[in-house]
Amino acid sequence: MLYLSSCRAVLARLLVLPFSALTVLSACSPSPEPRLLASVVESSVLPAYFTYKQASENLVVASRAFCQAVDEEHMESVRQSWRDSASAWAGPQVMPFGPVTEDNISWQVQFWPDRKNLVARKVEALLRGGDEINDVSLAQASVIIRGLSAAEYLLFDVKGGQLAAYQRDSGAKRCALLQTIADYQQNIATRLYHSWDADGGNYTATFTRPGPDNPDYPDLNLAVAAIAESLIFGAELIKRDKIERPMGLDRESPLPQPYLVEWWRSRYSREMILANLTAMHRLYSGDAQEGLAAYLAAKGHAKLSQEVDEAFQRALVAVNALDSSLFEVASDPRGDPRVTRLYVTVSELLTLLKRDLPKALNITLSFNSKDGD
Amino acid sequence: MRRRELVKLSTQLSLALAIPTAPALCASPRFSPVCSAANSRAGGHQLGVWQDNGWEFRLDAPLRGHDVCLHLQQREVVFFERRPGRYFYVVDGRSGRLHHRIAAQAGHHFYGHGIISADGRYLYTTENNAGTGGEGVIGVYDCQQDYRWLKHLDSGGIGPHELALMPGGEELVVAIGGLKTLPSHGRKTLNPDHLRPGLAYINLGTAQVSEFVDAPHPQLSLRHLDVSVDGDVIVGAQYQGPVPSGRALVYRHRRGGLLEALQANNSLPLLRDYVASVACDDKGKVLCSMPRDNLLTLWSINDGRFLQSWHLRDSAGACYDPRYEQFVVSNGRGQLMAAKPGHRDLLPLAYAPGVQWDNHLVILPEGWS
Numbered sequence: 082m083l084y085l086s087s088c089r090a091v092l093a094r095l096l097v098l099p100f101s102a103l104t105v106l107s108a109c110s111p112s113p114e115p116r117l118l119a120s121v122v123e124s125s126v127l128p129a130y131f132t133y134k135q136a137s138e139n140l141v142v143a144s145r146a147f148c149q150a151v152d153e154e155h156m157e158s159v160r161q162s163w164r165d166s167a168s169a170w171a172g173p174q175v176m177p178f179g180p181v182t183e184d185n186i187s188w189q190v191q192f193w194p195d196r197k198n199l200v201a202r203k204v205e206a207l208l209r210g211g212d213e214i215n216d217v218s219l220a221q222a223s224v225i226i227r228g229l230s231a232a233e234y235l236l237f238d239v240k241g242g243q244l245a246a247y248q249r250d251s252g253a254k255r256c257a258l259l260q261t262i263a264d265y266q267q268n269i270a271t272r273l274y275h276s277w278d279a280d281g282g283n284y285t286a287t288f289t290r291p292g293p294d295n296p297d298y299p300d301l302n303l304a305v306a307a308i309a310e311s312l313i314f315g316a317e318l319i320k321r322d323k324i325e326r327p328m329g330l331d332r333e334s335p336l337p338q339p340y341l342v343e344w345w346r347s348r349y350s351r352e353m354i355l356a357n358l359t360a361m362h363r364l365y366s367g368d369a370q371e372g373l374a375a376y377l378a379a380k381g382h383a384k385l386s387q388e389v390d391e392a393f394q395r396a397l398v399a400v401n402a403l404d405s406s407l408f409e410v411a412s413d414p415r416g417d418p419r420v421t422r423l424y425v426t427v428s429e430l431l432t433l434l435k436r437d438l439p440k441a442l443n444i445t446l447s448f449n450s451k452d453g454d
Numbered sequence: 455m456r457r458r459e460l461v462k463l464s465t466q467l468s469l470a471l472a473i474p475t476a477p478a479l480c481a482s483p484r485f486s487p488v489c490s491a492a493n494s495r496a497g498g499h500q501l502g503v504w505q506d507n508g509w510e511f512r513l514d515a516p517l518r519g520h521d522v523c524l525h526l527q528q529r530e531v532v533f534f535e536r537r538p539g540r541y542f543y544v545v546d547g548r549s550g551r552l553h554h555r556i557a558a559q560a561g562h563h564f565y566g567h568g569i570i571s572a573d574g575r576y577l578y579t580t581e582n583n584a585g586t587g588g589e590g591v592i593g594v595y596d597c598q599q600d601y602r603w604l605k606h607l608d609s610g611g612i613g614p615h616e617l618a619l620m621p622g623g624e625e626l627v628v629a630i631g632g633l634k635t636l637p638s639h640g641r642k643t644l645n646p647d648h649l650r651p652g653l654a655y656i657n658l659g660t661a662q663v664s665e666f667v668d669a670p671h672p673q674l675s676l677r678h679l680d681v682s683v684d685g686d687v688i689v690g691a692q693y694q695g696p697v698p699s700g701r702a703l704v705y706r707h708r709r710g711g712l713l714e715a716l717q718a719n720n721s722l723p724l725l726r727d728y729v730a731s732v733a734c735d736d737k738g739k740v741l742c743s744m745p746r747d748n749l750l751t752l753w754s755i756n757d758g759r760f761l762q763s764w765h766l767r768d769s770a771g772a773c774y775d776p777r778y779e780q781f782v783v784s785n786g787r788g789q790l791m792a793a794k795p796g797h798r799d800l801l802p803l804a805y806a807p808g809v810q811w812d813n814h815l816v817i818l819p820e821g822w823s
Contacts, residue, residue: 178767182748183765185722185723185763187723188722188723194698196698196700197700293805296791296799296800296802299787299788299789299802299805299807300805300807302807303787307767322725331696333695333696334696445495445808445810447745447767447768447786447787
């Protein structure tokens with residue numbers, strides 16, 4: 082904001098005093114914030130959406146192949162494509178800014194936690210119904226069965242996601258739904274990628290050029306805050322929703338609830354947290370010269386910059402140390418101290434991000450999400 | 455009148471009259487002036503009127519403000535403190551000069567909301583009677599006698615929050631949160647197993663609770679409401695348990711009936727179950743802000759149909775602006791935006807750098823100044 086407005090003021094003066102061109106150049110020499118924003122898009126955002134788009138394309142191909150040859154080998158191949166898609170979604174999942182926040186896209190991809198088992202019920206209801214399965218009937222169905230959650234059910238559920246379910250008379254319809262969902266996902270992923278792309282919706286321009294008329298980022302400070310808020314959102318999501326609640330570490334409901342574990346049907350919770358933390362760490366580090374870590378250090382917070390990096394490393398090590406999915410641990414009354422260790426490291430990361438980062442960046446976090454009423 | 459001037463009104467409250475920051479940009483205003491409480495990046499608190507691109511007037515307050523109500527006849531704005539709500543401030547609605555600073559009665563504190571009677575005689579406020587261990591009461595103040603406290607009425611339940619006048623002005627409707635808190639215990643809920651949230655109607659003639667409607671679930675704490683031109687009460691909930699609860703959060707009430715959920719929409723990415731502001735327009739629609747999910751949602755009141763949602767980071771206050779046929783919404787990032795039913799995007803109206811708008815804003819009516 083300061084940078085832009087002072088720049089604009091100088092430009093306005095230029096119209097009056099043409100000889101001050103040199104002053105203008107020095108006054109407008111790029112401040113670090115626009116470079117930080119451009120770097121974040123280049124090194125984190127675009128790669129994340131590109132990877133998600135590619136993984137979605139592979140899921141389409143693998144689903145087609147499976148439906149043409151319904152056997153164990155092809156099923157395992159489409160399951161693996163689903164896992165890759167989920168890992169690829171882990172990036173956008175922890176970057177809640179820009180087009181991904183529109184049209185309830187996050188729930189179109191992943192409906193979780195699903196306390197009432199709605200995904201299974203709605204998928205089976207759609208399959209039982211008389212309608213043909215195609216993009217039209219899917220578009221009319223609930224948004225919660227258009228994405229990876231429904232695909233997970235169709236690929237991993239102990240009943241609805243087994244090869245035998247595809248070998249019955251009704252199997253063709255099940256396969257049609259799987260393919261239609263894969264196509265729908267590919268559409269979402271392509272749309273998201275192009276919405277950032279300079280040749281498409283060019284949200285990159287919105288994000289990297291804050292200003293008074295920019296509806297999302299009226300000043301630079303708020304765009305920088307969006308990066309910090311994403312990191313905090315991600316750490317909170319992992320701590321509270323992915324670990325605390327399902328593992329019963331929450332004082333309000335101290336019993337483990339395995340069916341609240343993310344991706345419990347595919348036992349993919351551990352990998353998802355790993356992919357989230359990797360994406361967050363990348364968002365934080367960026368490329369060596371111009372990421373948030375370097376920006377912090379350049380602003381005189383080298384120690385904090387280093388501490389956050391180390392906290393990421395510790396959390397990554399802790400998630401790597403798990404050797405089973407959280408679903409198994411939550412279902413086992415003995416628990417696993419390694420989950421507690423992961424919980425502690427993520428909590429420490431969150432504390433650094435929430436307590437120290439905003440001060441160092443001179444940003445304010447959402448007020449109403451902290452207090453309110 | 456807009457002059458740069460800083461007037462110390464008391465040791466605790468100061469007034470600033472600001473010149474517009476960018477006069478060239480406000481040739482044609484796109485929204486009516488709004489009153490709101492706000493918090494600054496530096497941790498300060500403000501109350502004021504924002505018009506076009508700048509503060510019309512602004513008061514620096516010692517504590518966080520919450521809701522605002524207007525005294526139309528006396529052209530006054532009443533601002534409420536919140537947490538702890540020790541005072542309300544009555545301010546000249548055009549100059550910003552402080553008329554009164556009224557303390558809560560001994561043992562009481564304000565919950566941050568109030569409303570002026572239809573004839574302009576009384577101010578009604580929701581209060582906690584900590585002296586009796588957390589009984590919910592309605593404070594009655596005489597607007598024509600310097601907002602002198604007159605009496606307390608039974609609010610119908612523990613934790614009365616937002617209140618409104620029913621059409622005709624003979625009854626109040628009060629959202630009852632159900633949570634018992636005491637200043638000595640901070641924000642701790644003292645009755646977690648005995649919550650009884652609901653809607654209370656209070657007949658102002660008899661000063662009696664004429665109807666109490668229980669919330670559909672004891673953990674659905676009802677906090678904020680608005681009344682449509684047809685007398686439908688729309689109330690928003692904040693769930694007091696593990697979220698997401700999957701429960702509907704917005705309800706319609708018609709006298710004598712039960713609370714009816716507005717269409718629960720499974721496609722809404724609601725994870726935090728928290729409604730902050732409820733605002734009805736004059737055309738049968740209601741808008742709610744859900745700051746913890748960064749959402750604004752719009753429903754049709756009569757058939758309860760979900761119409762659309764907008765994403766707004768840290769959404770806060772919401773109010774209908776009839777002059778421009780739009781909802782004006784604020785957020786914790788200093789933005790004022792217009793939400794127009796049927797329009798896909800929010801339109802930026804103004805930006806106040808470093809200002810975090812609080813959860814409620816009020817539009818100044820036409821002809822106010």
